[in-house]
Amino acid sequence: MIRKVIRKIDSMKAKTAAEAGMILAMIMMAFPMNVFAAGEEVVAGINSLEGLLANIVTAIGTIIILWGIFELGTAQQSHDPAQTPLAIKRITGGLIMFFAPQILILLKQGVSA
Numbered sequence: 001m002i003r004k005v006i007r008k009i010d011s012m013k014a015k016t017a018a019e020a021g022m023i024l025a026m027i028m029m030a031f032p033m034n035v036f037a038a039g040e041e042v043v044a045g046i047n048s049l050e051g052l053l054a055n056i057v058t059a060i061g062t063i064i065i066l067w068g069i070f071e072l073g074t075a076q077q078s079h080d081p082a083q084t085p086l087a088i089k090r091i092t093g094g095l096i097m098f099f100a101p102q103i104l105i106l107l108k109q110g111v112s113a
Helices: 002-030 040-078 083-112
Strands: none
Touching: 040 083
């Protein structure tokens, strides 16, 4: 009997701790804090990484566009109407990936203006 009560109290403590953690996380998200870098070297490193990721996304987008064009040609040659929309979706996704870095630059300019 006493063990059941102790187990129940322990489970209530665990629930309370989890709820307190969730409340703390929500409070931390509700009150953002500005963080200032010590110098330009930190920002330069982040910009360098951003440029690298943008180039990788653009390269993958180019590969997907070429793959979609190949699939579209194959679908047209085999007269398979079910594969044509899939190829067009792949080309569209590749175009979005190809132009994603430029879209992000435009969004950054719009936010800062």
